[in-house]
Amino acid sequence: MLDVEVAYAAADDQLLMALQVPLGTTAMQAVKLSGIAERFPDVDFPQCAMGIFSQVLAAPAQYVLAQGDRVEVYRPLLADPKEVRRLRAAKAARDRKVS
Numbered sequence: 001m002l003d004v005e006v007a008y009a010a011a012d013d014q015l016l017m018a019l020q021v022p023l024g025t026t027a028m029q030a031v032k033l034s035g036i037a038e039r040f041p042d043v044d045f046p047q048c049a050m051g052i053f054s055q056v057l058a059a060p061a062q063y064v065l066a067q068g069d070r071v072e073v074y075r076p077l078l079a080d081p082k083e084v085r086r087l088r089a090a091k092a093a094r095d096r097k098v099s
């Protein structure tokens with residue numbers, strides 16, 4: 001058995017669950033075993049990006065966990081960070097012209 005964690009943070013709630021899984025368990029299987037879907041029923045977890053300690057996994061259903069891994073489930077971005085920075089810079093430029 002392996003000791004792993006599954007983490008998910010919604011806008012208003014978060015979960016960090018420690019669990020033991022059999023050797024050979026994948027990241028996707030650990031998410032299913034954690035029961036996280038029952039706590040956050042509106043989230044389509046198989047469609048969410050996942051990572052191990054901030055390293056995004058290309059194929060969570062194929063990544064075999066190691067002792068101590070933390071599976072992080074990422075929620076979709078509400079806004080593109082590049083677009084937000086562009087809008088903020090444009091606003092700052094407008095504000096400088098007005099002053």
